[in-house]
Amino acid sequence: MRLISISIISTLSRVRSIHSENLSAETTYEANNIQHNNRQAQEETDRHHQQEQIRQLLQDKSLPEHIRSLIGSLTRQLSTREAEVEALRRVLGDRRYAFLVSRGTDLMEEEAGWHPDMLYLTCVGLVIFIVLYALRQWIKGAQFREKVSARGAVAIVTGANSGIGKQLVRELNLRHVKVYMACRSVSHGQATVRELFSRYGCDMTRMIVRHCDLTDFSSIREFVEEFNRDENKLDILINNAGVMFYPRFTKTTDGHELTWQTNFLGHFLLTELLLPKLERSEEGGRIVNVSSRAHLWADSVDPELVEAPGRFGIMVTYARSKLANVMHAVALTKRIRTNHSGSKVSANACHPGSVNTELIRNDFFRKYIKKVLAPLIWFILKTDQDGAQTPLFLALSKQIAGVSGKYYSDCKEEKVHALAEDEFACEILYNNSLEQCGLDQSAI
Structure with missing residues (x-):
């Protein structure tokens, strides 16, 4: 009798345990189902928000066409994935699908320490990376690939x-090409020669460093005199x-505003003194003035205004x-074609692009601002190599001969x-520059 009682009690305990497990499983399932429904509602809200953002991006004409195409392609891939998930939900039914999703989530969290949200974040990160990469390629600009x-x-x-x-x-x-490197610092120029030789295998015998300080007219004249002794011709002059x-x-020591003489007057004098050598180039000497899109912001090139301390402004x-x-390139072209019929010079x-170079000599910017903004500067500015492409195109391309x-x-x-675009204004600048450089106006 005692054994029967023990058996009954044991059976009842097992039944109670099974019932409790079933209740627990039902409760867990219901909780998971509620959690899934909440997640599904949130995903639906997020999806509508994302679709609106994507629609705005696709209609944004300020973005390059290839970037909008990329966004459209990624959007279509995402839509395909969502359609596949929806098809699976219809086949399994909402309850079974919710159960599988909740069980899959539990297993991934318990066994791998991984959550499906990580997949979403990974995909978003990948999309951002691709878009940023495409933007970076756009910022790089055109590349000179002509085999010359x-x-x-x-x-x-x-x-x-x-x-x-x-x-x-x-x-x-x-x-x-045999290149004469006109440098303000000969030691820095020689260091550059060694670097180009060691890193890229450049021929050191065709890189000649010469001192040339554009803020000193006498230095420019000495450079030209030395060059004239060594060479019979000049094919390419890049005023960079x-x-x-x-x-x-x-x-400057010549009495001119430093930026004006460094960027323009010094190059003007250099070009004038080298014109006879450029004329001797068989294919036509090419002069490349590295300018900037910032020229569009200029108010005047009148020497009286340019040289006035009260009219100085950094930008x-x-x-x-x-x-x-x-304007120098425009005026020089007119003079050559008028006075030297048949000249090929x-x-x-050109505008090289917004390039991260050493042009900026503002100590505060170079020491602090540039360091803080380094990641952003890398992304929004061209590299030196990118910036060299348009000047290189003008110096070598057969497409623009003449x-x-x-x-x-x-x-x-x-x-x-x-x-x-005003030929008269360009002519006035040319004559004023000849006077500022102490040159004979009838020389050209």
Whole structure:
């Protein structure tokens, strides 16, 4: 009798245990079902919000066409995935689908420490990366890929020891050009030669460093005299050196505002003195003035205004010098074609793009702001190599043989400041510049 009682009690205990497990499973399932429904409602809300954001992006004409196409492609892939999930839900039914999702979530969390939200975040991160990469490629701009060999050509590049100038020396040297590197610091120029040799295999015998300080007219004249003794011709002159955001009004030893002389007057004098050598180039000497889109912000190139301390401004002073670079190319083209019939010499200006270079000599910016904004600067600015592409295009491309007096950006012609379209204004600037440099106005 006692054994029967024990057996009954044991059976009742097992029944109670099974009933409790069933209740627990039902409760867990209901809880998971509620949780799933809540998640589903939130996902639906998020999906509508995302679709609206995507719709706005696709209609945003300020974004490049290839980026909008990429966003559209990713959106279609996401829609396909959602359709597959919805099909699975219909086949299984809501209750079974919810149970499988909840069980899958529990297993992934318990066994792998992983959650489906991580997949969502990973996908979002991947999409962001792809979009940012596409934007970065767009910022890089056009690349000069024309197969050109300039064996035997002679070039001069100012500001050749760093930034765009250094990349131009590398590209020209690798195309068998003999490059004279006009540098303010000979030691820095020699260090650049060693770097280009060790990193890229450039020929050191075709990279000649010469001292040339654009803030000193006598230094420019000495550079030209030495070059004339060594070479019979000049095929390419790239007026690249420059300064930007100089913090205060400063005069050079020649009595001119520093940014104006560094960016424009110094190059003007250099070009004038080298014109006879450029005329001797068999294929036509090419002059490339590295200007900037900032020239569009200039108010004037009148020497009285440019040289006035009270009219100095960090940005506008830079813009004036860059407008003068463009106007110089226009005026020089007219003079050459008028006074030297049959001359093949060409002169063009260009915007290299917004490049992260050493042009900025504002100590506060270089020491603090530039370091803080380094990641952003890398993303929104071109590299030196990217910035060298348009000047390189103007120096070597067969597509623009004979083209002169134009302004280019990303290897294509662009519109210019109204003053650069005014031939009379360009002529006045040219005559004023001859006077400022102490040159004979009848020389050209």
